[in-house]
Amino acid sequence: MNTELLVKMANEISMFFASDSAPTQAANDVATHLRRFWEPRMRRQIVAHYEEHHGEGLTDLARQAVALLAAQSKSSNPA
Numbered sequence: 001m002n003t004e005l006l007v008k009m010a011n012e013i014s015m016f017f018a019s020d021s022a023p024t025q026a027a028n029d030v031a032t033h034l035r036r037f038w039e040p041r042m043r044r045q046i047v048a049h050y051e052e053h054h055g056e057g058l059t060d061l062a063r064q065a066v067a068l069l070a071a072q073s074k075s076s077n078p079a
Helices: 005-016 025-035 040-053 060-076
Strands: none
Touching: 005 025, 005 040, 005 060, 025 040, 025 060, 040 060
16 A cells, blocks of 8 residues: 555544644554554554655654554564
8 A cells, every 4th residue: 555645644643643633642543543444454554654755744643653563563573
């Protein structure tokens, strides 16, 4: 899938949760949404974008959520 589209989608999801929650809770809510509703391939691609390009194009909230996904993927797949 196109990375730019994933960034756009993550930003739109984060805008939804930003208006409803405290910042820390909002990041957790966005990460939970991505885990529940995005297929693994999409999650891997957005995490790779975050790691390779420092989350370029992501809003602060979306970047925080993807950072949570990245940390989770590292803890569940130790090297």
